[in-house]
Amino acid sequence: MTDGYSEKVMDHFANPRNVGEIKDADGIGKVGNPTCGDVMWIYIKVKDNILEDVKFKTFGCGAAIATSSMITELAKGKTLEEGLKISRGNVAEALDGLPQVKLHCSNLAADGLHAAIKDYLEKTGKKLS
Amino acid sequence: MKQVYMDHSATTATDPAVMEAMLPYFSEKYGNPSSLYTIGRQARRAIEESRQKVADLIGAKKEEIIFTGSGTESDNLAIKGSALRNRTKGDHIITSSIEHHAVLHTCKYLEKNGFKVTYLPVNKEGLIDPVDVAGAITPQTILISIMHANNEIGTIQPIAEVGKIAKEKDIVFHTDAVQTTGKIPVNVDDLGVSMLSISAHKIYGPKGVGALFLRKGTVIEPQMHGGGHERNIRSSTENVPGIVGFGKACEMAKERLPQESNLAALRDSLIKSVLEIKDSYLNGHPIKRLPNNANFRFSYIEGESMILNLDMKGVAASTGSACSSTSLMPSHVLMAIGLRPEEAHGSLRLTLGRENTQEDVDYVLSVLPDIVNKLRMISPLAR
Ligand SMILES: Cc1ncc(COP(=O)(O)O)c(C=O)c1O
Ligand SMILES: [Zn+2]
Numbered sequence: 445m446t447d448g449y450s451e452k453v454m455d456h457f458a459n460p461r462n463v464g465e466i467k468d469a470d471g472i473g474k475v476g477n478p479t480c481g482d483v484m485w486i487y488i489k490v491k492d493n494i495l496e497d498v499k500f501k502t503f504g505c506g507a508a509i510a511t512s513s514m515i516t517e518l519a520k521g522k523t524l525e526e527g528l529k530i531s532r533g534n535v536a537e538a539l540d541g542l543p544q545v546k547l548h549c550s551n552l553a554a555d556g557l558h559a560a561i562k563d564y565l566e567k568t569g570k571k572l573s
Numbered sequence: 574m575k576q577v578y579m580d581h582s583a584t585t586a587t588d589p590a591v592m593e594a595m596l597p598y599f600s601e602k603y604g605n606p607s608s609l610y611t612i613g614r615q616a617r618r619a620i621e622e623s624r625q626k627v628a629d630l631i632g633a634k635k636e637e638i639i640f641t642g643s644g645t646e647s648d649n650l651a652i653k654g655s656a657l658r659n660r661t662k663g664d665h666i667i668t669s670s671i672e673h674h675a676v677l678h679t680c681k682y683l684e685k686n687g688f689k690v691t692y693l694p695v696n697k698e699g700l701i702d703p704v705d706v707a708g709a710i711t712p713q714t715i716l717i718s719i720m721h722a723n724n725e726i727g728t729i730q731p732i733a734e735v736g737k738i739a740k741e742k743d744i745v746f747h748t749d750a751v752q753t754t755g756k757i758p759v760n761v762d763d764l765g766v767s768m769l770s771i772s773a774h775k776i777y778g779p780k781g782v783g784a785l786f787l788r789k790g791t792v793i794e795p796q797m798h799g800g801g802h803e804r805n806i807r808s809s810t811e812n813v814p815g816i817v818g819f820g821k822a823c824e825m826a827k828e829r830l831p832q833e834s835n836l837a838a839l840r841d842s843l844i845k846s847v848l849e850i851k852d853s854y855l856n857g858h859p860i861k862r863l864p865n866n867a868n869f870r871f872s873y874i875e876g877e878s879m880i881l882n883l884d885m886k887g888v889a890a891s892t893g894s895a896c897s898s899t900s901l902m903p904s905h906v907l908m909a910i911g912l913r914p915e916e917a918h919g920s921l922r923l924t925l926g927r928e929n930t931q932e933d934v935d936y937v938l939s940v941l942p943d944i945v946n947k948l949r950m951i952s953p954l955a956r
Contacts, residue, residue, distance in 0.1 A: 449881075457878070458885060463951045478915030478954065481875055481894055481903065485953040501953035503915075505877035505894070509951065 473559030623820025644772030654793030699728030726857030727866025736765020755826035778822030
């Protein structure tokens, strides 16, 4: 837990990775709520059970944008099973910690990725091994 | 990189002349104002001179000024002090829904302790209606507290009209003038208030010192008990350097008042240009607003990320978006003027001050549109 934003958070906030929409996405995870100030959409492209591409669009605070950016980096190239195992804690850890008051928004990123994978599984009727 | 401070409603830099006036009272004339020997008397004299200067800024008498530790403390003292004092007469308080937390949370506290509080609504420009004040008064009403101008959206309330109503009904009337003193004329008689709060650090004075105007004849319960300082209303050895700085700041504010209203021209040029950004809106009243306040909202983007981006460009500003686990709801003020939460989350407050120039405004205008665009590019709400 940190008091303010770490340098890594600020780096991902200032230069977010993998921003944008995947037009023919295989799965989309929409989480959050504008009332609370954070909305995150995570898009995934899947090939041979691998998260070939992951992109995001986010309305929200610094933590929301930085965690969105980080989750795309963490997830890219992973299998679907691995993707589902990326936890809220993993995201915070990869960003060298997040302020306690930002846990709400930070948790959205992992939730968004999981939602996108589940969306893909539902759409395709596939089951994980 | 250019640095532009546009958050003067949060705080201001202590003026060098104010600092200079304060310095001797730390290590030369450091005496306790209650002491009888020379350096004690010097400190006492300095406090009384400051009291006069504070009084002069708001058209009060010297004896009507109580020094406190902040604007927050002045609000607490005024509201709790008079509510407790008049408890036997009634238990009802009237305030507005857009007060600073120093007033709002004090009222909530009193509610928990048996008082009843009416929180008046405001219109979409942030104005209370004096008719609502009159309508809310009951035989049990013992206090009305309505802020002079709002710290977020800058709307200036019809305090003098409320003052007339309060006087007619013989109800104690307090106003939080923390944001107006030094920016627009503030006169306790014109406003018709019995109590008025001010704070030094918003007018180029030091932090941690404030004052409560307490009209002669208005009686309140002390909230700090001790050695009987400040006419037994606010005990504790006086913050002499702070009070001296506050006095100097008030003196300078009085001299500079005509220039402060010139800020409105600069502010208007800022507003005009910012509103050229697509899907941007002004929060607050177009005319009845503090000369230094501009408060916008931009659709599809969130305030904190705007603030952080502006900071990366050297611009200090603030927002009413509050994204934290303690409260996910945006500012109560923006909600009270009828904004939807996602609109309120997209707010940006720019508050000008003495040192700001047209160049500063131009600089902000040169970076802001790109920031808004960048954030909209990554927002799922922007279509
Ligand atoms: C309207 C208003 N009231 C009260 C306060 C509190 O003043 P202080 O910071 O001196 O406690 C502020 C400052 O944030 C304010 O803007
Ligand atoms: Zn957030």
